Amino acid sequence: MTERQNNFAFIDTQNLYLGIRDSGWKLDYRRFRVYLAHKYHVTKAYLFIGFLPENQDLYTSLKEFGYVLVFKPVLENKGGHVKGNVDAELVLQGMIDYNEYDKAVIVTSDGDFYCLVKYLYEREKLEKVISPNRDKCSALLKMSAKDRIVYMNNLQEKLAYHK
Numbered sequence: 001m002t003e004r005q006n007n008f009a010f011i012d013t014q015n016l017y018l019g020i021r022d023s024g025w026k027l028d029y030r031r032f033r034v035y036l037a038h039k040y041h042v043t044k045a046y047l048f049i050g051f052l053p054e055n056q057d058l059y060t061s062l063k064e065f066g067y068v069l070v071f072k073p074v075l076e077n078k079g080g081h082v083k084g085n086v087d088a089e090l091v092l093q094g095m096i097d098y099n100e101y102d103k104a105v106i107v108t109s110d111g112d113f114y115c116l117v118k119y120l121y122e123r124e125k126l127e128k129v130i131s132p133n134r135d136k137c138s139a140l141l142k143m144s145a146k147d148r149i150v151y152m153n154n155l156q157e158k159l160a161y162h163k
Helices: 013-022 029-040 053-064 087-096 111-122 139-148 152-159
Strands: 007-012 042-051 067-073 104-107 126-131 149-151
Touching (some): 007 013, 007 029, 007 087, 013 042, 029 042, 042 053, 042 087, 053 067, 104 111, 111 126, 111 139, 126 139, 139 149, 149 152
Parallel strands (some): 042 067, 104 126
């Protein structure tokens, strides 16, 4: 009998949200958490997300679904758009927890995670990179993840949010 894996997911929430939205559907975050647990044996799933006080109900729901939220303060640019870049936090958490998990699941299409993905892949600590949108996925990410990248484009039926 094989021992169950203890994998951690590191999720670039903004990239996940925008990638799915650009594909024309909404993600059911509760279903996604169950999917990660069953498909990739994820025992801890971090959501790296910009903090806005008005989203408190959303954060409460995400915690109830089983996510660990890691917040980053957001800044408003001159055009009034908010930006909460979580790249450094995600990479740092992946390395802080390095000895705590068997393998990592990285959810993003952002090439800024090339170095982390490459490092984990070379040490056989990368389970999967899950790209929210094949068309928006960075070539650097594809190159570093090699055979360990999958795309969410075909998961709409399984993971879409329905009222």
